[in-house]
Amino acid sequence: MAEKFSGTSFPAALDGGAHDVQFLDTTLRDGEQAPGVSLTADQKATVARKLDAAGVSVVEAGSACTSAGERETIRRVTGLDLDATVTSFCRGVKRDVELALDCGVDGVNLVVPASDRHVEGKVGTSRESVLDTTRELVEYATDHGLWVEVIGEDGSRADDSFLDELAETSADAGADRFCVADTVGHASPERVYDLVASASEYGPVSVHTHDDLGLAVTNALAGVAAGADLVHATVNGVGERAGNVALEEVAVALWHCYDLEPVDTEQLYDLASTVAEATGVPLPPNKAVSGENAFAHESGIHTDGTLKDDRMYEPYPPEAVGRERRLVLGKHAGRAGVRAALAEHDVEVTDDELADVVERVNELGERGKRVTDADLLAVADDVRGDGRDRRVEVLDLTAASGGGTPTASVRLRVDDDEYSAAGTGSGPVDAAMTAVRDALGDVTFHLEEYHVDAITGGTDAVVTVHVTVSRGDRTVTVDASDADITAASVTAVVEALDRLLPEQEAATAAD
Ligand SMILES: [Zn+2]
Structure with a gap:
């Protein structure tokens, strides 16, 4: 032996x-x-x-x-x-x-x-x-x-x-x-x-x-x-x-x-x-310590175990290397994981509502879709039947790139106020992002990830823009599709910000 x-x-x-x-x-x-x-x-x-x-x-x-x-x-x-x-x-x-x-x-x-x-x-x-x-x-x-x-x-x-x-x-x-x-x-x-x-x-x-x-x-x-x-x-x-x-x-x-x-x-x-x-060398998602998935838990059982005891499926806490745990939803998502993910956004649901949300999240996952935070919140809003009041919205967007420096201007609504700004950039999308940042002033955010998928077809094809936006320690991932890449980009970022801003105090909303 x-x-x-x-x-x-x-x-x-x-x-x-x-x-x-x-x-x-x-x-x-x-x-x-x-x-x-x-x-x-x-x-x-x-x-x-x-x-x-x-x-x-x-x-x-x-x-x-x-x-x-x-x-x-x-x-x-x-x-x-x-x-x-x-x-x-x-x-x-x-x-x-x-x-x-x-x-x-x-x-x-x-x-x-x-x-x-x-x-x-x-x-x-x-x-x-x-x-x-x-x-x-x-x-x-x-x-x-x-x-x-x-x-x-x-x-x-x-x-x-x-x-x-x-x-x-x-x-x-x-x-x-x-x-x-x-x-x-x-x-x-x-x-x-x-x-x-x-x-x-x-x-x-x-x-x-x-x-x-x-x-x-x-x-x-x-x-x-x-x-x-x-x-x-x-x-x-x-x-x-x-x-x-x-x-x-x-x-x-x-x-x-x-x-x-x-x-x-x-x-x-x-x-x-x-x-x-x-x-410019990206981190593989499964990379030890720093990969996107190093502290992400998706499957129902793992998520449930992790919620009972943080250390259940982790060798050491993510905070030890300056990170946070992420619960990822998909076709394996279970009740505990979905409830926890909703709670992160201060959304409470009844048991019946939760069952509906889980079913729809699983359906999205089965279609091979990664369920983003924004998707989850949209599903929850839908199930609860109380379309949330938007805090940020695009009212108007124009962009031009012909013949000179690409420029863009936006008009946004944040709560009851309107803000507009114009910007220039290396292309129309870049110019529009500059304009959005300027218009928002103090509402700062960090664009963690940006990529575009073109649906094959002609030059009129719809494109899907995926963005990951963070503000402080909260991050959301949002997709937006449009035939116009600039419009899709601005919509995705604004949608993400709308999710990232805390809900207004009830008293203000009731006025
Ligand atoms: Zn060497």
């Missing part, structure tokens, strides 16, 4: 915070190397500030040798005066270190080839010469007051004894640390464990993992268990090929499983959303 897993297990090494673990975030360098990703200086500054606020220790801001534009974006980050150590990636050439110094960085991530494939095949040199260059450059960088990490590129495919020599040479030359890099996401957790444990004989070690085998988080934890005290990661795991290890996933695993909290987990969702928006 097989024995239970024991010995030098991850928990044995990690439990009770055997040693401190910190993060090096490389979203702005390795993450930016993902196909199609390019961040502006402003975007880098925003992400860097949030990483710093969350408690990330080292922010790798870019690669100074890339271009003058890249150096400008690195300077924006070094100019922020963060608590974090700000570094630049440098190849094993002196010029790269000089360019990094020009950007005012605190440190450098000096990458030198470790595997023979890289030593001979890519750089065309010898192991001896790699050791010499490493020694020289580490001394040069430390002489200039830089924090220095030596990364042995492709370390997981290197000869073990050479990786050790590289770690020893780096430490002897005065490097602050050595990084074991699983550059192509090739290693097993045991391999990472062994390499990190061995390199740790010479000094502090970092671990850099990629997700090509889906092992990035496991391998990062294996590295930590073996003694690594700095984990390289990117937010959302953005990076080349299958990506780097996701910072939020390692952070949550360290916190939830091992009681270590190197970063403020409550800021993880905001970081994830910020990076998804800046990189």
Whole structure:
């Protein structure tokens, strides 16, 4: 019979915070190397500030040798005066270190080839010469007051004894640390464990993992268990090929499983959303920690269980990572879930009404439709037979895009008042949205999601616009269809706002 897993297990090494673990975030360098990703200086500054606020220790801001534009974006980050150590990636050439110094960085991530494939095949040199260059450059960088990490590129495919020599040479030359890099996401957790444990004989070690085998988080934890005290990661795991290890996933695993909290987990969702928006790489709905469905419960039984005990179908509360639980309605929706969803909008129904609402929600779900909050409220209004008073309504909309700057004007009613405004934009829809925002003034909102489905046909086809709009901590998703895309867009947003504004006090309504 097989024995239970024991010995030098991850928990044995990690439990009770055997040693401190910190993060090096490389979203702005390795993450930016993902196909199609390019961040502006402003975007880098925003992400860097949030990483710093969350408690990330080292922010790798870019690669100074890339271009003058890249150096400008690195300077924006070094100019922020963060608590974090700000570094630049440098190849094993002196010029790269000089360019990094020009950007005012605190440190450098000096990458030198470790595997023979890289030593001979890519750089065309010898192991001896790699050791010499490493020694020289580490001394040069430390002489200039830089924090220095030596990364042995492709370390997981290197000869073990050479990786050790590289770690020893780096430490002897005065490097602050050595990084074991699983550059192509090739290693097993045991391999990472062994390499990190061995390199740790010479000094502090970092671990850099990629997700090509889906092992990035496991391998990062294996590295930590073996003694690594700095984990390289990117937010959302953005990076080349299958990506780097996701910072939020390692952070949550360290916190939830091992009681270590190197970063403020409550800021993880905001970081994830910020990076998804800046990189244009959307979050998969089933992504751990930050995916749309990570804390959503749809099926009747799960919803019922969750309402009885929040933790029933969740490993940890969504608030721990800055999120909220969502109950999603569809063909599996049950009475408890529907009643709870209505209660979120302060709608109370009798048992008979509830049965009708559930039946109609299930019917919508069976037709493959996702039941939005607005759908649910419309169904409830219908069942209760008391068409709710609208608070916001479109009275008039005109848009023009021929020949000049696209412009639009709207006239809206909010309660008893009328507001109008005109706006310009990159197209008529954008112009109309600007006009709506202007007309509404203080009634601010956030357009979380916007997309359009055209029903196939001619150019007169009806389009359906889907919007997700939030105000404070409330969010609604609404669809609107029209032959005119601008009209559909404005209708959807205004409908969403109508749902998001609290119902007027009864006294005012009765006047
Ligand atoms: Zn990498």
